Amino acid sequence: MKLLLKKLNYIFPVLILIGFYACKPAKQSYTSPKGYDFNHPEKFTMPESLHEISGIAFYKGKSDTVYSIQDEEGRLFRQAWGNKKQKHAVFAKKGDYEDLAILNETFIILRSDGTLYTFPFSEATKDKVANIKEWNDILPDGEYESIYADQQTNQVYLLCKNCKEDKKEKTMSGSIFTYNPAKKELIASGNFSMDLTPLIDKGLILKTGLKASALTRDPHSGDWYILSSVNKLLVVASPDWKVKGVHRLNSSIFIQPEGLAFDNQMNLYISNEGDELSSGNILKFARKP
Incomplete structure (x- = not known):
């Protein structure tokens, strides 16, 4: 009897371990767009003033x-790469500012309600x-x-994160404007949409949609790169908005991805808002041959 109990004392822990690993979910697979390794970024940690960093941009691709x-204050920040010291220019009162673009010599800043602010690039240093x-x-x-x-x-593309018709039609819609720098005018130039049915049907995104948090374009291929913080995804789409690739983002690397940009060397950058435990940051993914 004692011998049996002794054997059981050895067997039970082994059985428990076998049960644990049998029930443990499969390790999540994370992929990267061609030419990049999303598992090994160069990280630039933000100062407290940019704890909730949202959009990022480069002037003529210079990194x-x-x-x-x-997304809380109407301030345009600028800083040297790798240097946490920042300077800023006030452009509006407090509000929910989500993204920005530099169109040649003009800044365009997007507020979450769809309001846009435009001003000359030269104003950034004031x-x-x-x-x-x-x-x-x-x-x-x-x-x-x-x-x-x-x-x-000179065209400006804007994606809707939450629009009533999109949820109903299982699409992601957007608007195009052409900016006339001489007259400083934005001229409505059309609309576009992306069919989200395949992503929803496969369970890759929420039924409520992609919830885009940032947008940029591959300067060489013309492919669209669309970031979704809610779904923790990067979606690559063709120039005519057909899905080409879906890459799930590792939440231990991408805290809250909100900004997206390429530099003129084809390196890819993704900014992340901070949380209670981590500071905001910008991740750089060097382009691989």
């Missing part, structure tokens, strides 16, 4: 200076921005977090 905003223009009610009602500006065509 030596990062321009950014955060304490308070002058010559600012505010654009209201030019977008369909909804919530917006993503803007992209095409340097060659």
Whole structure:
């Protein structure tokens, strides 16, 4: 009897371990877009003033200076890459500012309600921005977090994060404007949409949609890169908005991904808002041959 009990004392722990590993869910697989390794970024930790960093942008693709905003104050930040010391220019009162773009010599900043602010690039070095223009009610009602500006065509693309018709149609809609720098005007130039049915049917995203938090474009292929903080995904789409790839993001690396940009060396950058335990940051993914 004692011998039996002794054997059972050895057997039970083994059985428990076998049961634990049998019930343990399979390890999550994380992929990266072609040419990048999302598992090994270079991390630039933000100061407290940019704990809630949202959009990021580069002037003519030059990565030596990062321009950014955060989603509580109407301030345009600038800082050298790797240097936490920042300077800023006030462009508006407090509000929910989500993304920005630099279109040649013009800044365009997006507020979550679809309001846009435009002002000359030269104003970025001042304490308070002058010559600012505010654009209201030019977008369909909804919530917006993503803007992209095409340097060659002067076209501005805006994605809707939450729009009533999108949820019903299982699409992600967007609007296009053309910016006339001489007259400083935004001219409505069309709309577009992306079919989300395949992503929803496969359970890759929430039934309520992709919830885009940032948008940029591969300068070489023309493919769209769409970031979703809610779904923890990066979606790559063709120039005509057809899904080409879906990459799930590791939450231990991507805390709350909100900003997205390429530099002129084709390196990819993703900014993350901080949380109670981690500071905000910008992750750099070097382009691999």
